[in-house]
Amino acid sequence: MDNLQEFRDPVNYDLEELPGSADRIAFMCKFALRSAGPVLDLACGTGIVSLPLALLGLPVTGVDLSEPMIAHARRKARALGTTATFLIDDMRTFAAPTSFTFIALSGNAFQALLTQPDQSKLLRVVADHLDERGQFIFETRNPTGTDLRDSRTEEPWFTYVNASGEEVKVSGTQSYDKGRQILTWTSYRRWSNDDGQQVRRSDIACRFTEVDELDALLATAGLRVTQRYGSWDYRPFTSCSEEIISVCERT
Ligand SMILES: C[S@@+](CC[C@H](N)C(=O)[O-])C[C@H]1O[C@@H](n2cnc3c(N)ncnc32)[C@H](O)[C@@H]1O
Known part of the structure; x- marks a missing residue:
């Protein structure tokens, strides 16, 4: 099955997703600003997170597998007059010559990786590109x-x-x-x-990945969770939370 079917119509994707994204964008902006950049937004889609970060003056690279999503992100960046770079690439194998002080992976894009080996590959890419004192923030829906x-x-x-x-x-x-x-x-x-x-x-x-399985995968990749939330408005994570939002650093 082509798992990118939902992403063939980026203009309407934005109309569906943007209204519910304000807290997530604010959360990412707060942490990314502290890091001062450069920022890597993995599975960036149309730039719902990347572009607000670029508008704050941070150097942003967005990476996504979907050509239509990246084309739309580039159009939006031009219209906004920002200098964000958008690349078509697979987050499991992405390689850049530099490291990043902030890495984002949101919109539950972690869940697009359908096996543990693929999740591990992605987390290894993150660990390899995260600055020594950088932060990686991602969310995944909580199975429970x-x-x-x-x-x-x-x-x-x-x-x-x-x-x-x-x-x-x-x-x-x-x-x-x-x-x-x-x-x-x-x-x-x-x-x-x-x-x-x-x-x-x-x-x-x-x-869907349980929190214990997630922590084991992160540890194997050389990452550890420093803060965990259950929603983008900073409610603490509980077993009933809808999301598992993890703020991670390198071990
Ligand atoms: C739900 S969207 C989230 C997009 C964006 N992060 C946002 O918040 O709007 C999931 C994105 O993951 C991308 N994606 C799925 N698998 C990918 C992979 N292996 N590498 C890079 N991007 C991928 C899809 O193309 C899609 O744009």
Whole structure:
């Protein structure tokens, strides 16, 4: 399965994601400013986090596997007059000649890595590129705080207004593979335009990692957690938190 199906329409991706991203952006800005840069934003998408950091005057490199997402990030950077660099690359194998004082990986992009070996490769890339006193911040949805049941009946999720001004109703189903710790969401976006009723289906698979497993992976990669939160508004992490937000340093 192509796991980038959700990222083929970057303009509407922003319209769906930006409204819920304010706390995450503020969190990242606070930590990145303290680090003074340079910043690496892994799986940066359309630059939802990278561009606010670049607007603060930090030197930012964004890396993403999706060509349409990077093309849109570059368009937005030009429109904003920032000098952020956006590269098409795989975060599991990314290599730069320099290190970074701040590395971000957000939008739950860690969960796009569907096996432990892939997660380990990514964390090794982070450790290799993190400055001696740099910080790495990432989040992953908390398995115990998430509805992981199989739900084959389509349920309404949310609505938004797309770039053409049409109301889009988003609904979907989900199925969980407990052995592989992978939840697959199938989304249906429905809207009407002059050509009639439209529907677009997309699938995305995400791996769910328990906090103990996560800490073991981080330790093996040479990283340790210095702060942990359950949401971007600094609520402490508990077993019921929706997110596992980790602030990490090199060991
Ligand atoms: C949910 S989006 C998050 C994007 C961005 N961080 C944000 O906050 O909006 C997940 C992103 O991960 C990217 N991605 C998935 N696998 C990747 C990989 N192996 N290397 C780099 N990017 C990847 C996708 O292309 C997509 O842009």
